[in-house]
Amino acid sequence: MSDAGGAGRAGEGAAPDPQTPRTVIEGRYELLESIGSGAMGEVWRAYDRRLRRHVAVKGLLARTAMTADTRRTAMQRARREAEALAKIEHQNVVTVHDQVETDHQVWIVMKLLEGRSLADLLRSERVLGVPRAAGIGLQILQGLRAVHQAKVLHRDVKPGNVLVRDEGLAILVDFGIASFAGANKVTKLGIPIGTPPYMAPELFAPASPGPTPASDLWALGVTLYEMAEGRLPFRGHEVWEVQENIRSTPEPPYRYSGPLAPVIQGLLAPDKDDRLDAATAEAMLQEVLRDPDLPPAPLAEQPTQAALPDFTPDPERPAPAEVAVPDEPEGKPGARRGWKAGLAVVLAAVLAGGGWYLSRGDEPSGSSGSESKAPTVTAAEKRWEKWRSANEVLRVGVKADQPRLSEELEDGTFEGFDVSMALAIAKALGYERGDVQFVAVNSDNRSSMLTHLQVDLVVASYSITDEREGEVDFVGPYIYAGRTFLVRKESEKYTLDSSADIKKEKVAVCTALGSTYVEHLKEERYRIYEPQPSGYEGCVKKLLNKATDVYAVASDDILLAGHAYKRPDDVKLLEIGAGTEEYGIAMRPGDRPLKGKVCEALGQIITSGEWKTMYDQHLSVLSLPPRGAPNPPKCAT
Template sequence: MQGEDRAGAGGGSGGPWAGSTPQPAGSGAAQQWPTASFHGASSTPDHPHAVIEGRYELVEPIGSGGMGEVWKAHDRRLRRFVAIKGLLDRNAVAAGSQAAAMQRARREAEAIAKIEHPNVVTVHDQVETDNQVWIVMKLLDAGSLADLLHEQRVLAVPRAADIGHQVLQGLRAVHAASVLHRDVKPGNVLVRDDGHVVLVDFGIATFEGATPLTRSGNVIGTPPYQAPELFFSGPTPASDLWALGVTLYEMVEGSLPFGGRESWEVQANIEQSPHPVLRYAGPLAPVIQGLLRTNPDERLDTSTADSMLREVLGAPSNAAPAVAAMQPPEHESEPVPAPEPTPEPAFAPAPPSASALPAAPKKDPRSGSRKGAKRAVAVALAVALLTTAGWLVANGAGSGGKDKDKASGAASPDGRGGDAETQAWKEWKKAHPQLKIGVKADQRGLSLRKGKVSEGKYAGFDIDMAYKVARDLRYEDKDVKFVEVTSGNRDSHLKRKAVDLVIASYTMRESAEIEFVGPYYEAGRGFLVRKNSVKHGEIKDSSYLMTKKVEVCTADGSTYETDLPLLGFTLMKPLPATYQYCLKQLLSDKTNVYAVASDDAVLAGYAQSDTVEMLDPIDGTEKYGVAMRSGTPALKKKVCSAVAAILEDTPGWNSMYQKNLASLLKKPTPGVPDLDPKVCPES
């Protein structure tokens, strides 16, 4: 699993740069402070500490980090105290790569030293010893933002906006020098008594576009502030802006948006609930939401974020009208509110209603740039920022009124007759000119996205089923909109009316709020395991997983989460939102995921890899159905009729199976399932 690297010791109370008499590292710290003499170092009975280059006397350690050493030092020449940090973790650099690492650190130190900005810590000097490159910085008389949050828990929106804006100004200067900070967090932000803010600790900074730096295979930085893309690729300026978004959220909400102690845990929570709830952010909400876009190409850039923060602060801005981050870009499938909030991680509220914001501008056909796409999100920010009434407007939330399609009166058995039912269906159809169907995007043979999200193209058995149901409901293909869902958020999509139906490997389960029609397909249960792993060798059958208590990865919210422990299997914690996350981890040799549980139809699409194999199936089947909100009888009657007609057409059903699943599962047509009479008793 990905490990945690808290470089600079800035994550806890205080920070390595604060005050002229900083606190030493705790007695329990694992960091071993250097005791060997350095090149040019000297010591005497009066000065027992190591001295670097005859000038900087290392007085005491003031912070520890996975990537280097942080000391309070005395500058003998100018008679002042400074903060000095080594850029290399000398224990992590192999002898053969020492020269290259030194050269890289040397270039970084030179670049950092050139940054001059009031919101960036001043670098006095760069010093090189035999096996270390040091940067000498100003030792500031200021407390960290982490300390401030520890004392006050939350900050008022204007103060949080001011601190965030100053950090952003520092980042603009850093990025202009082609440097990436990579560890923006409250512990690395100092706040003076006069309100002045300084960004500090460049101990793990790097160049934009440089080879991703890791330590023992782990992502460098502090996990709760790491952008999603860092888990699979290198850092960019957008990664620093994500960390600023997390910091802003923490200031106004009093907690982190995504929980987890290790990188993989944080990333799993981001995948599961990518839209954190904002209860107290007020006019800062669009800024935070824009900075916490999981796709770095859609994230606010520094210029737009600066304009938005100036709007919040009431300062004049020469920038173009700020971009509203309250609504997702055009190419996102749907505003995705997540389940009701829990203390940590927090989930997302519903976005503002359409009536609360002006219409989004049409996309400029001449603009293909990332910046242009961002500005096309919506021009409603000015309205969103200047009116407090729209801070937390819930989409579709009212006084608890019931759906329009809750009609009284007798209904005919086939869902097509009866005046009351006919009228109810007409009203439902009129209110839903577009049928929004939740699908999964990562299941070959069942439901797989083809191309970009904006193209809206999907293929698989579930997709063919979705179109057949829609056509029976008298929707044309062009009126069907697919919205990507996961096992973890599909029910919340239905409850919050982000989708009308879900036809994406949805297991039949009883629920007071969700109803199902089906099954339209029955899949087998199985495991996908890593071949010849160092830890487990060749796993031949599922009994090995039970006896050796091998942690099994599966999707949160799936039936496997409930059923596997009852069968004696051990699940990893926490569970991710998607099977795709499990499979990515299984295919990586840098994680401890050795087995994934899912349906055979899902696993078969990934079993083509030479590094994994499927085990023999276990008992039980997974029944796929069409899901919808409870209290929509007119819709349910129509779906019952549609599914029944599809299952009655045996040649057509077999054709769908042969087209999508036969080659993957390598077995003949399993047979058309029977529609559950308890679900559609008269269909």
């Protein structure tokens, strides 16, 4: 239960049963029942005898043994903190009615709110949908800005400390471990206090200055992600687990966030100086909610206009690319200016796409009647036209080191089957060849290139797997591949004619970082070369260098056959396994306007015979088993 939350058991003015003896603070506030406990104290439902109303009362001091000096210091700190909290007057922050001091405690008396916590809401609904998540997130942010302007830091922003009322109003509660400007860091056994999955990484740096407004904004980013995606971005029960997950995977996958993704990414910047400031985040959330193509949430989920002021779309507002982002008076002008300009453009591009799920990540179901389908088609075409007009250049990620598949030439151009596939799709999308920009990617960075909006599509031997489905969306397959090894053609030390020889001799096998072969080789107990290079060209160079102990490269047959074709005197392919790899065209999760058009384009390429022409041109010269075109993909209508 949150700070000032609680289901009403008695009428607002009904006095408690006089027969039951209870603690009364300062002769006025009668403690009735405990309604929850925070990190620093217990919250009570109480009765204000003077004004005859129910309130919430919480102590600001922990129940720990103190000396006279430490108690005096703690009391002084809590007194100043209560005074600071009492000055905050905002509809999205719990109202503080009074401050009361007893012998060993400082109490704050707050408005008793009816409603349920955001945590309870997420437990029952899991994913709230973009409009609702953005609306609640904006209210939390507006409350935080009021808190920060009062020189107070909340320090425990999370769904459990946000109350959502029936009319849609979100209220920030539980200031049990809040601190004000100039206060000493609150710690427990030398560790900053808070809820680990929501704690910013800078709080654990050796020379950390302690919490700042940016730390609260990080927690807001985690909360936004949880509302939109239905799970935490960085999991772990202990502080070290969460921090290790942030360090190892700083970019969590975005599947349902759509236009919220740039806001969340900005708030979850690991370096606090690069983090989105409050003013910019607020402007971006307002822009998400003002999108004219934003479908309304289900009626039960819609907050009232009174609860969400200024959310009504303004027909006179500028286009997304021209959105004005106000400066943050208290922010750092240098480090964050780039975020403001860059994310305004990013927001325009993502909003133009409009591709994200509304409520729980499900595709909308259509009726079988032709009359009911017409509006859906019209809406889809409208979304695509908006996406296309916002993206004059199509940026495609391809690999630069895969002969016959995709390779960068000396003049900086690219060629190969993947490149031809990308150009054919671009043409079907209405792009001339000069409007297509190829960007070199590798197995390790291609998903982050999509996440950071550096490319729109990736056509780079990207295998479709269940694990990757959460990171990117796929259309495909556009070709099948088998598994094989590339080995030295002549070796003085080993004779390697099969995969069994590689395993028996325990030679080092190289594979690219981020490829599906890392886990496969581990499972099959091959000896993996460390460290893994970012691309297969690095593996082939090590294979050709007799000074290294790399004697084999593991990957797809199409990919390795190209290297064997290019270096016939130096390397050879071993037996080719079954077709177990399906290459897909990847894009950002939920980018429905683009995905729908790419799916249609790939179907046309496969059925028209264009696929066979490209295959014959680039791959037929390789020593591969005969391969036909895959079936056209099924496109959502």
